Amino acid sequence: MAEIEKGPRAPSAALKVLVVDDHVLLAEMVVSALSGAEGFEVEAAPDVEAAHARIAERGPFDVVLLDYDVPGMDALNGLRRLIEANGRGVALFSGVVGWSVVDRAMEIGAAGFLPKTMPLKSMLHAIRFIADGDVYLPAEYMRRAMNGGDNPFGLKPREARVLAFLGQGLQNKEIGRELDLEETIVKMDVKSICRKLNVRNRTEAVIMAHKEGLC
Numbered sequence: 001m002a003e004i005e006k007g008p009r010a011p012s013a014a015l016k017v018l019v020v021d022d023h024v025l026l027a028e029m030v031v032s033a034l035s036g037a038e039g040f041e042v043e044a045a046p047d048v049e050a051a052h053a054r055i056a057e058r059g060p061f062d063v064v065l066l067d068y069d070v071p072g073m074d075a076l077n078g079l080r081r082l083i084e085a086n087g088r089g090v091a092l093f094s095g096v097v098g099w100s101v102v103d104r105a106m107e108i109g110a111a112g113f114l115p116k117t118m119p120l121k122s123m124l125h126a127i128r129f130i131a132d133g134d135v136y137l138p139a140e141y142m143r144r145a146m147n148g149g150d151n152p153f154g155l156k157p158r159e160a161r162v163l164a165f166l167g168q169g170l171q172n173k174e175i176g177r178e179l180d181l182e183e184t185i186v187k188m189d190v191k192s193i194c195r196k197l198n199v200r201n202r203t204e205a206v207i208m209a210h211k212e213g214l215c
Contacts, residue, residue, distance in 0.1 A: 017034060017127060047070050065127075080109075089111050091126075091136065102137075114127075163205065
């Protein structure tokens with residue numbers, strides 16, 4: 001694997017950007033749009049494995065835009081792998097994830113979150129921001145953080161995290177490992193979540209959470 005660059009990016013160097021998205025048409029559109037800006041070198045990979053191989057072959061990218069739903073993500077383990085491989089600048093890139101997923105990505109070490117719906121000018125600004133070593137988060141996220149989050153169901157912080165993991169398809173035992181909790185505690189949290197969301201089971205809880213943007 002190519003050695004990870006430790007120093008800052010040279011101001012005059014072109015920005016190397018990798019778009020990781022398995023929606024070929026969308027990936028091509030993003031690559032084309034970003035490549036049209038001066039000083040950008042952009043390429044795409046369809047999944048985490050291909051992105052990992054591209055980093056090994058080409059060396060670290062200044063910014064990696066990683067879609068949440070690409071093959072190999074395995075909840076957010078794919079994000080962890082690419083952060084380790086690239087060393088910096090890996091941001092979540094999605095149009096559907098809830099804020100709890102963004103929270104978890106930031107805890108893991110993501111360089112930010114870029115909604116796919118953002119205008120090109122804003123996206124270019126965000127990419128440059130990340131390439132300079134900063135963290136980019138959209139204004140809506142910052143407003144939510146300042147207002148103490150958006151939790152209309154009265155979920156406790158741990159319950160909100162358990163719900164986020166449910167949304168990622170994890171089972172109780174796996175959630176327990178992630179949060180360092182006994183499986184029985186996770187089961188109790190799931191029951192409490194279902195009661196507060198007024199649903200019958202974890203499947204309905206996840207459906208409700210996605211509808212409300214909770215995960």
